[in-house]
Amino acid sequence: MPIAVFDSGVGGISVLKNLVEVMPHEDFIYYGDSANAPYGTKTLEQVRALTLEHARQLLEEQHAKGLVVACNTATSAAVRILREKYPDIPIVGIEPAVKPAMLFMKNPTVLVMATPMTIREEKLKKLMDRYKSLGKIIPLPCPGLMNFVERGDLYGDDVRQYLEELLYSYSHDEIDAVVLGCTHYPFVRRMIQDVLGDKVRVFDGGNGTAREMKRRLKEKNLLTESMEAGTVDFQNSLTGEQHEAKIQLCKQLFNKEI
Numbered sequence: 120m121p122i123a124v125f126d127s128g129v130g131g132i133s134v135l136k137n138l139v140e141v142m143p144h145e146d147f148i149y150y151g152d153s154a155n156a157p158y159g160t161k162t163l164e165q166v167r168a169l170t171l172e173h174a175r176q177l178l179e180e181q182h183a184k185g186l187v188v189a190c191n192t193a194t195s196a197a198v199r200i201l202r203e204k205y206p207d208i209p210i211v212g213i214e215p216a217v218k219p220a221m222l223f224m225k226n227p228t229v230l231v232m233a234t235p236m237t238i239r240e241e242k243l244k245k246l247m248d249r250y251k252s253l254g255k256i257i258p259l260p261c262p263g264l265m266n267f268v269e270r271g272d273l274y275g276d277d278v279r280q281y282l283e284e285l286l287y288s289y290s291h292d293e294i295d296a297v298v299l300g301c302t303h304y305p306f307v308r309r310m311i312q313d314v315l316g317d318k319v320r321v322f323d324g325g326n327g328t329a330r331e332m333k334r335r336l337k338e339k340n341l342l343t344e345s346m347e348a349g350t351v352d353f354q355n356s357l358t359g360e361q362h363e364a365k366i367q368l369c370k371q372l373f374n375k376e377i
């Protein structure tokens with residue numbers, strides 16, 4: 120049985136890469152809801168309904184043995200409800216890597232980049248409250264940043280200009296670390312690093328999420344015994360030619376160094 124990985128689009132492939140590294144013998148379904156992306160500028164109710172429906176399809180119709188919600192926005196909207204609905208299935212949601220960023224040095228100033236919805240939601244507020252005594256945390260909504268990645272535009276002048284404008288007031292500040300609180304952002308990590316400078320440490324939650332999923336599957340004896348390399352089945356909610364193009368982009372991003 121496969122492990123399902125879900126995102127609003129192609130961003131969760133940054134988490135899928137970690138998952139395959141940690142569990143190379145498992146089979147994965149990667150489902151991107153690009154037809155409804157972006158999620159980050161929708162309402163909580165809209166994102167919740169979309170996430171519940173896609174999770175139902177993956178778990179009940181495609182019989183995935185576990186679900187990784189590889190989208191910070193969908194996690195804040197729906198992971199609690201999903202766990203209540205499917206108490207026996209391992210379900211892991213990614214969340215911004217605030218903890219490691221706050222702990223990597225004494226009294227850091229940390230910029231948390233995420234979608235407007237993730238920044239607005241209770242889940243991130245609670246997470247930031249837990250660590251705010253250790254340094255300074257600056258939440259930064261980045262509406263539109265995921266669209267560059269969704270188009271496969273990772274190195275263009277337009278994405279650089281977007282980031283320069285967005286980060287202008289911080290690039291000369293004393294930012295010690297950046298948290299990539301949206302799974303699309305690791306694909307423009309180099310550009311973010313370029314704009315903020317080499318001294319800034321960049322954190323994302325992909326590896327922690329992958330290790331947590333492995334732990335949860337192991338606990339339930341659900342890890343495969345196969346020693347063959349696993350497979351990845353890319354699926355997307357777009358149709359026709361757009362679907363074909365998106366699946367090609369998924370494969371390219373999956374094979375890309377980030």
Ligand code: DGL
Nearest residue numbers: 127158159191192301302
């Ligand atoms: N990849 C999603 C996340 O991690 C969000 C992108 C979107 O706005 O749909 O938050």
